[in-house]
Amino acid sequence: MALDPEKAFLDYSAADCSVQFWTANAPAVQFTSLEAAVRFAKDHGGRWEEIEITVHLPREDIAFATGKVHQLIDALPSDLRKKR
Numbered sequence: 001m002a003l004d005p006e007k008a009f010l011d012y013s014a015a016d017c018s019v020q021f022w023t024a025n026a027p028a029v030q031f032t033s034l035e036a037a038v039r040f041a042k043d044h045g046g047r048w049e050e051i052e053i054t055v056h057l058p059r060e061d062i063a064f065a066t067g068k069v070h071q072l073i074d075a076l077p078s079d080l081r082k083k084r
Contacts, residue, residue, distance in 0.1 A: 003064075003068050003071050003072075005071060005072050005074075005075030006075065008034060008064075008072065009034055009035050009038075009072075009075075009077070011034075012033065012034035012055045012062075013033050013034065013035065014032065014033060015032075015033065015034060015055050015056065015057060016030065016031070016032060016055075016056040017030070017031045017032075017033065017034050017036070017037040017053055017054060017055050017056065018030050018031070018037070018053070018054050018056065019031065019037050019040055019041050019046070019051065019052075019053050020051065020052045020053075020054070021044075021046070021049050021050070021051050022049070022050035022051060022052065022066075023049070023050075034053070034055060034072070035076070035077070037053050038053065038069070038072045038073055038076055039076065041053060041069055041072075041073060042073045042076060046069060046070075046073060047070060047073050049066075050066050051065075051066055051069050052064065052065050052066070052069070053069050053072070
């Protein structure tokens with residue numbers, strides 16, 4: 001299934017998420033939206049690292065592995081669009 005980043009950002013704008021870099025001793029970091037998790041990943045080298053972002057939902061978790069995380073990073077809304 002193809003990833004639609006804009007839909008994912010909207011659908012999970014208020015969902016608990018965790019970011020996990022696939023390196024030794026790297027703890028998972030928690031966020032309250034997918035966009036916040038993706039911004040953290042971007043700001044901490046997630047574009048060049050093996051990484052996973054998990055969206056924690058009441059009935060299931062949705063995991064975005066490295067390739068999808070890179071797509072989400074590329075699709076992040078710019079800060080200029082957010083200010084309008």
